Amino acid sequence: MNASLETTLQSVLAAAPVPVQLTAGSQWPELVVAPDDWPTLAPFLRDHAELRLDFMFCLTCVDWKTHLTMVYHLNNSSCERVVVVKSVLDRQQPRVASVANIWRTAEFHEREVYELFGVHFVGHPDLRLLILPEGWEGRNPLRKDFEDPVNMIRL
């Protein structure tokens, strides 16, 4: 199944509006895209007749200490095709376009990543803290260098 998806992806991505790097990935094919190109690629992936990746089942971020990586797991709604999209962000000024208007589940997930990693989602309809109480803006608990003498969980 993965092999046929990869050939489909290769031919589809050749016509993509922005440059995309395709790798086999450990479990599912992975695409790497520049943060600036993501808002152009996202509707293309969702609406392309051969892909139709209309179900985003996971959106998260990983702190690699030198940079942040956004990870989007996409699926088509009848679930034969899974594609992982990654985008590398600058750790000091992490900014990426919001996709909440393309996959509406992203609205909550992006708010979560905003507060836990400090990623700024440009064009998000309502970018506020979701889980953390007021006053936590700018302190991002899931960053690797996060220190909090009171609330720290260190086992």
Place this chain on the structure above:
Amino acid sequence: MFKEVLAEDQDCLTLNVGPQHPSTHGVLHLVITLKGETILRVDPHLGYIHRSIEKMCESLSYRQFIYVTSRMDYLSAHINNHGCALCVEKALQIEVPQRAQVIRVLMDELTRIASHVLWWGAMAMDVGAITPFFHAFREREMINEIMEETCGARLTMNYMVPGGVMYDLHPNFQRRVKQFISFFKSKLNEYDELLTDNIIFKQRTQHIGVLRREDAISFGATGPVGRGSGWACDVRKRAPYECYHQLQFEQVVEQAGDCYARYLVRMGEMRQSLSIIEQLIDNIPSGDYQAKTKAVLKLPKGEYYSRVETARGEFGVYIVSDGGTTPYRIKFRSPGFSNLSALDHMSRGHKIGDLVAIMGSLDLVIPDIDR
């Protein structure tokens, strides 16, 4: 505590529901903007039971972190543990013995029934019927006792470990599960008589909180919520794990997308789960209940993702490993979080009394949403 932007229209009223309110089934805080009795906007405020489980897991070993996940969706504790164990097994390429696979599926389906039964009682209570709650708890108690006997715990079982299950089934297990099956079958018909065709219940739930198929997909609303909107999204069917591909069961799908459709899906799923248990209970293979694994698990560098179907929808575990004994980053994709995000969309335009029915039909478990 929260600075809510006042609605520009001065006729609007901002109302706080929760965090301590019986209909939110936990510490969920909703800020509702009302015009008269009509809901204009629902804004969920989360985090009252946020324990930062993802951060905690970064300092727990691959055997320890599974225990924490029982505390997320405590009504699907087995299935959460299952998802985590699958992810570790995938990374280490551990082959799970047949016996363990069957035990796991049996436990998952018992959990699903227990969770749906509790939801059935709570949903009825939300719309004003008290009696079903007591019926539901009686049946759930039977499952809890079966779990207690084999797993040693009633709620946070921690029974599934990488490689199989913690220990073998209790000698009474088969007999008591069979007793439960025959008892519960008659009770399911009683449930239908009590509630399913009840005209008051139907009027409270039909055409309320309609979620269309494309919206369910866009919001990532999986489980009975997605299937109630006509989206066949059951992970057990579309990405089978363990021995689900060998079992005969139907994916229950309803087209209406309202609260009543979600109700019917869960009722159907209880019958499907019963049928799965019936297929397996006399056919538990003999052999090991756990594969041999190393004492200290080290996942090879890379990324692993596993998906399972809990009682609430698709549960995902995403592990990023740097080759060490603890995860570098772990993300739990909880079904309740995505289902809750559709609440605002579903309740706009309805009366405030309907909000309780809509929330009940979503079957929210707050620790699962907050993590």
